[in-house]
Amino acid sequence: MTQVSLTTFWVALGCYLAGMVAYxxxxxxxREAVYRVANTLAWIGLIAQLVSVIARAFAAHRVPWGNxxxxxxxxxxxxxxxxxxxxxxxxxxxxxxxxxxAYAVFTMAIATMFFYRGPxxxxxxxxxxxxxIHVFAMIAGSSMLILGxxxxxxxxxxxxxxxxxxxxxxxxxxxxxxAAAPEEGAPADLxxxxxxxxxxxxxxxxxxDVLDRVAAQIITIGFFIFTFAVIAGAIWAERAWGRxxxxxxxxxxxxxxxxxxxxxxxxxxxxxxxGKRAAIIALAGFAALMITYYxxxxxxxxxHSYAGLPQ
Amino acid sequence: MLSTVRQALSIAWRSLRTMRxxxxxxxxxxxxxIAGSLIPQEGASDLAIERIKIAHPLRHSVxxxxxxxxxxxxxxxTLIYVLLLISLVACLIPRTRGFLRAVRSAxxxxxxxxxxxxxxxxxVDDATPEAALLRARTILRRRGFRVRRVxxxxxxxxxxxxxxxxxxxxxxxxxxxxxxxxxxxxxxxAGFTGVVAIVExxxxxxxxxxxxxxxxxxxxxxxxxxNISLRVDDFTAAYRSSGMPEAFITTGELFDPQGxxxxxxQIQPNHPAVAHGVRFYQNAYGYAPLVVVTAGDGRTLSDAxxxxxxxxxxxxxxxxxxxxxxxxxIVRLPSLRPQVAVRLQMLPDAQAAAVGAPAVTAADxxxxxxxxxxxxxxxxxxxxxxxxxxxxxxxxSGFVPMGESDTVQVPGIEGAEGTLTVGFPExxxxxxxxxxxxxxxxxxxxxxxxxxxxxxxxxxxxxxRVWVQASTVGSDTVLEAGGYALQRRAQFDEQFVTLxxxxxPHTESS
Numbered sequence: 130m131t132q133v134s135l136t137t138f139w140v141a142l143g144c145y146l147a148g149m150v151a152y153x154x155x156x157x158x159x160r161e162a163v164y165r166v167a168n169t170l171a172w173i174g175l176i177a178q179l180v181s182v183i184a185r186a187f188a189a190h191r192v193p194w195g196n197x198x199x200x201x202x203x204x205x206x207x208x209x210x211x212x213x214x215x216x217x218x219x220x221x222x223x224x225x226x227x228x229x230x231a232y233a234v235f236t237m238a239i240a241t242m243f244f245y246r247g248p249x250x251x252x253x254x255x256x257x258x259x260x261x262i263h264v265f266a267m268i269a270g271s272s273m274l275i276l277g278x279x280x281x282x283x284x285x286x287x288x289x290x291x292x293x294x295x296x297x298x299x300x301x302x303x304x305x306x307x308a309a310a311p312e313e314g315a316p317a318d319l320x321x322x323x324x325x326x327x328x329x330x331x332x333x334x335x336x337x338d339v340l341d342r343v344a345a346q347i348i349t350i351g352f353f354i355f356t357f358a359v360i361a362g363a364i365w366a367e368r369a370w371g372r373x374x375x376x377x378x379x380x381x382x383x384x385x386x387x388x389x390x391x392x393x394x395x396x397x398x399x400x401x402x403x404g405k406r407a408a409i410i411a412l413a414g415f416a417a418l419m420i421t422y423y424x425x426x427x428x429x430x431x432x433h434s435y436a437g438l439p440q
Numbered sequence: 441m442l443s444t445v446r447q448a449l450s451i452a453w454r455s456l457r458t459m460r461x462x463x464x465x466x467x468x469x470x471x472x473x474i475a476g477s478l479i480p481q482e483g484a485s486d487l488a489i490e491r492i493k494i495a496h497p498l499r500h501s502v503x504x505x506x507x508x509x510x511x512x513x514x515x516x517x518t519l520i521y522v523l524l525l526i527s528l529v530a531c532l533i534p535r536t537r538g539f540l541r542a543v544r545s546a547x548x549x550x551x552x553x554x555x556x557x558x559x560x561x562x563x564v565d566d567a568t569p570e571a572a573l574l575r576a577r578t579i580l581r582r583r584g585f586r587v588r589r590v591x592x593x594x595x596x597x598x599x600x601x602x603x604x605x606x607x608x609x610x611x612x613x614x615x616x617x618x619x620x621x622x623x624x625x626x627x628x629x630a631g632f633t634g635v636v637a638i639v640e641x642x643x644x645x646x647x648x649x650x651x652x653x654x655x656x657x658x659x660x661x662x663x664x665x666x667n668i669s670l671r672v673d674d675f676t677a678a679y680r681s682s683g684m685p686e687a688f689i690t691t692g693e694l695f696d697p698q699g700x701x702x703x704x705x706q707i708q709p710n711h712p713a714v715a716h717g718v719r720f721y722q723n724a725y726g727y728a729p730l731v732v733v734t735a736g737d738g739r740t741l742s743d744a745x746x747x748x749x750x751x752x753x754x755x756x757x758x759x760x761x762x763x764x765x766x767x768x769x770i771v772r773l774p775s776l777r778p779q780v781a782v783r784l785q786m787l788p789d790a791q792a793a794a795v796g797a798p799a800v801t802a803a804d805x806x807x808x809x810x811x812x813x814x815x816x817x818x819x820x821x822x823x824x825x826x827x828x829x830x831x832x833x834x835x836x837s838g839f840v841p842m843g844e845s846d847t848v849q850v851p852g853i854e855g856a857e858g859t860l861t862v863g864f865p866e867x868x869x870x871x872x873x874x875x876x877x878x879x880x881x882x883x884x885x886x887x888x889x890x891x892x893x894x895x896x897x898x899x900x901x902x903x904x905r906v907w908v909q910a911s912t913v914g915s916d917t918v919l920e921a922g923g924y925a926l927q928r929r930a931q932f933d934e935q936f937v938t939l940x941x942x943x944x945p946h947t948e949s950s
Contacts, residue, residue, distance in 0.1 A: 250680070253687055257710040342930065349899050356895055360888040369710050371633065371721040371876040373884060374624070376512045377484075378477040385470040392463055394899075398927075425477075 144174030152227030189248030201240035259365035266358035273351025476511030553922030609897025616890035627880015736857030763798030
């Protein structure tokens with residue numbers, strides 16, 4: 130089973146790598162056939178990785194999210210899965226895949242180079258049903274937030290910047306999504322980014338407000354799951370340590386990330402802050418998540434340091 | 441002067457009421473929390489603080505005076521916290537009032553449907569406007585709208601709205617957040633957290649004095665300890681061959697203050713024991729060998745388990761694997777003249793220690809001991825293991841494997857009759873339990889559920905308003921609809937098209 134898990138891991142990594150290249154080629158040549166190849170590779174990689182994770186669970190006789198290697202693998206799985214489902218299938222945006230796969234490849238490469246450990250049982254303090262719930266929700270929530278804030282939002286900002294440069298050439302349409310509703314009595318958007326609407330699309334990426342909307346949708350779902358994960362973690366901490374909140378570095382940084390993404394959601398519903406400013410807040414949230422994952426796990430004296438790294 | 445103060449206060453109050461202030465305070469709180477995660481905190485990393493004190497005395501004193509070693513207990517953190525509480529309340533009360541008013545108020549008519557963001561007109565097959573409205577009402581209801589009939593300057597109109605839950609959920613979420621802040625203060629303030637070591641076979645009563653000094657009681661705690669007791673029968677620690685811990689189990693029995701049994705308990709990580717609102721958590725463990733000290737004439741001078749501890753890592757030195765460190769303790773014999781202390785050092789696995797390997801189990805316990813004479817310094821009330829031996833004089837030493845004893849000559853000690861014999865008949869363990877009472881747990885749980893429920897409703901629903909009216913133009917019945925959305929407007933545009941297609945089949949919206 131360990132061998133199955135390892136083999137499929139490498140199959141998945143290979144598919145993601147090839148898929149990433151194909152997506153980028155698609156961005157350059159914009160041929161539907163190339164996109165179909167890229168999309169198929171991503172799906173094959175996803176299935177291989179799913180097999181890898183399940184095989185790992187059987188090899189270790191427990192849920193496959195007990196140390197940093199497994200967490201990284203799960204995170205890559207969910208980022209790719211959510212991208213395929215929410216961005217490509219539901220929102221019909223075909224241009225984000227390469228960047229999501231790049232994140233997955235990066236995460237998996239780091240996992241296998243630095244964090245790998247064979248399947249083994251858990252420490253007693255980790256052996257709890259709340260662990261299963263808390264850690265899984267945390268992986269799912271933070272992976273969604275990463276997809277939204279670390280993959281889609283940067284593309285949104287880039288696209289906005291491109292549109293800003295092209296703005297004079299594009300017909301300005303008043304029927305854009307963000308045109309002020311009668312209730313808000315808002316002036317026309319001051320940042321003058323409403324240059325999409327029925328106008329023909331320019332450049333490769335879909336119009337910036339589509340990306341904005343997709344990012345917000347993914348971050349909203351991620352935020353809800355993340356909130357649940359923090360609560361489940363508090364319940365677990367109460368069972369394991371007798372304190373539901375201890376300002377442990379990881380708890381602190383989860384709180385920081387939570388506050389930043391809460392600010393993002395508030396900013397998006399505020400006229401003056403939606404768009405670019407909200408996107409920059411989301412980028413800060415992405416940074417906080419990365420710090421939580423890499424710095425707190427590896428560099429700080431935290432009760433959450435269960436990375437289980439090779440000694 | 442007075443009016444200036446009043447003005448300043450009113451400005452402060454008004455700015456506290458804005459959402460931006462609340463968010464700013466939250467961000468400020470997370471900045472403070474980041475500081476707390478970067479700088480070592482009291483209680484969590486005392487050793488690191490000690491290191492800073494040695495290496496950078498100035499930085500240590502600056503941090504210390506700013507409360508940076510205890511961020512979460514500092515006055516400025518509390519200030520942010522209290523301001524956040526006030527700001528949330530100030531935000532929420534007017535919003536809640538507005539929400540309740542909006543829920544109770546009758547829906548208004550829309551005089552000019554054509555002016556709305558989404559608008560469509562089309563002829564329908566219904567014979568009368570009345571029939572068309574009746575049909576429209578059913579369709580709107582089926583799509584989750586709350587529909588009311590209103591009067592638009594003589595023309596009957598349907599006013600439909602959906603998504604009141606969004607604001608309701610958002611309010612629930614924010615009130616629950618407030619409840620969390622209150623629950624934290626109340627739970628910590630009215631409860632306590634203590635740590636206690638109990639040797640196998642001993643019974644411990646939950647009362648203030650029995651924590652020695654290892655207890656933190658909240659500000660509103662009124663000394664009503666439970667007085668329940670716990671008898672520890674056994675402690676087991678098991679490790680896998682790889683050295684990874686497998687299980688830590690304290691087995692015992694709980695008794696109420698009258699001595700009636702509350703049942704057997706097994707305390708393990710993730711499985712605390714609970715009685716009378718007090719929880720016992722498995723925290724750590726250690727060795728407590730039974731040590732018997734006898735005088736030259738066979739009189740027993742001391743016969744009790746001795747709690748042994750491992751030396752803390754030194755500041756500045758790299759950390760040492762705890763399983764390679766010896767266990768240290770002291771037996772005090774104050775009745776002898778001069779007074780005598782026996783310093784003990786135990787190795788749980790002598791064979792492992794001989795080759796420098798970590799001791800995973802107490803496979804081959806041996807004890808080294810040193811006898812000191814002098815003043816025990818009993819008046820200073822220090823814990824036994826912190827007895828100051830530097831002012832005493834070493835007069836002998838010995839070596840005892842478990843089950844045996846060793847005798848040293850101690851001439852000149854009054855009451856020892858020439859020799860002291862140290863016996864080590866049995867190795868027991870002590871379990872370290874964390875004892876906690878937090879009365880805020882139920883509040884927190886309710887608040888957490890409300891947070892999730894509120895968030896789900898708020899993020900999942902969207903506010904839409906739609907009006908429909910029908911009129912007769914010539915021989916045709918014409919249906920007119922208009923509406924707008926407060927969230928996800930692009931999505932609403934599509935929904936409006938499909939909605940109107942259902943209201944007026946075979947037509948297209950304008």
